[in-house]
Amino acid sequence: xxxxxxxxxxxxxxxxxxxxxxxxxxxxxxxxxxxxxxxxxxxxxxxxxxxxxxxxxxxxxxxxxxxxxxxxxxxxxxxxxxxxxxxxxxxxxxxxxxxxxxxxxxxxxxxxxxxxxxxxxxxxxxxxxxxxxxxxxxxxxxxxxxxxxxxxx
Amino acid sequence: xxxxxxxxxxxxxxxxxxxxxxxxxxxxxxxxxxxxxxxxxxxxxxxxxxxxxxxxxxxxxxxxxxxxxxxxxxxxxxxxxxxxxxxxxxxxxxxxxxxxxxxxxxxxxxxxxxxxxxxxxx
Numbered sequence: 473x474x475x476x477x478x479x480x481x482x483x484x485x486x487x488x489x490x491x492x493x494x495x496x497x498x499x500x501x502x503x504x505x506x507x508x509x510x511x512x513x514x515x516x517x518x519x520x521x522x523x524x525x526x527x528x529x530x531x532x533x534x535x536x537x538x539x540x541x542x543x544x545x546x547x548x549x550x551x552x553x554x555x556x557x558x559x560x561x562x563x564x565x566x567x568x569x570x571x572x573x574x575x576x577x578x579x580x581x582x583x584x585x586x587x588x589x590x591x592x593x594x595x596x597x598x599x600x601x602x603x604x605x606x607x608x609x610x611x612x613x614x615x616x617x618x619x620x621x622x623x624x625x
Numbered sequence: 626x627x628x629x630x631x632x633x634x635x636x637x638x639x640x641x642x643x644x645x646x647x648x649x650x651x652x653x654x655x656x657x658x659x660x661x662x663x664x665x666x667x668x669x670x671x672x673x674x675x676x677x678x679x680x681x682x683x684x685x686x687x688x689x690x691x692x693x694x695x696x697x698x699x700x701x702x703x704x705x706x707x708x709x710x711x712x713x714x715x716x717x718x719x720x721x722x723x724x725x726x727x728x729x730x731x732x733x734x735x736x737x738x739x740x741x742x743x744x745x746x747x
Binding site for chain 2: 485486489490539540551554555557558561562563564565566568569578579580582
């Protein structure tokens, strides 16, 4: 499966099954998502790279409320971050399994919340993919290199 | 088999909530749920709280799911407890051999009540 197809499937199924939201590729995206939140995770095996999820504030709120089933103002900052990190972890894991067919072991870092992607990586190294998530533009940026960063534990 | 006391092990509180919610919707609404945020805390909890089923993530700080499974297998008091592995990278069948006989199956996240029910019926 090619990268774009695997990412489309992983993003679509994660949003649908975890947050009950529709996510479709947005090839003619009208612009960048307004700044909201970035969640990053690193591929360790069988790939070396990153996945970064860029969410608008509106999409972030909808994800949280759909998953928790409560008004997001009733949740703490750490509960909100944990929810977004779990969504990113699942998305990256599903992508890794789809792209790494035949591998026996997969490994990801723990996800982290960022306010600026350049804190972690030179953004020029990332390839951007745009999705419409319940009508909101959402960017998923990935860096993908064959070969693992560790032995695949 | 009906599980009456279930330990959910995951570093994400969101994930623990989802596992519990899915199990409740899969027919385990009467079960008692215990939670731990890593393998080491799960082992501590098991010393005083025997359970019928353990549902664990793989990637966790301090002690991961694979180490937890191995420690459970090596202890006669816990080696018979069935373990369900849930992970964002748990989908491949080859993983099953890694874990050993006490692991019921490995289920890939995102979870659903149907996925969990099917896994527990295997």
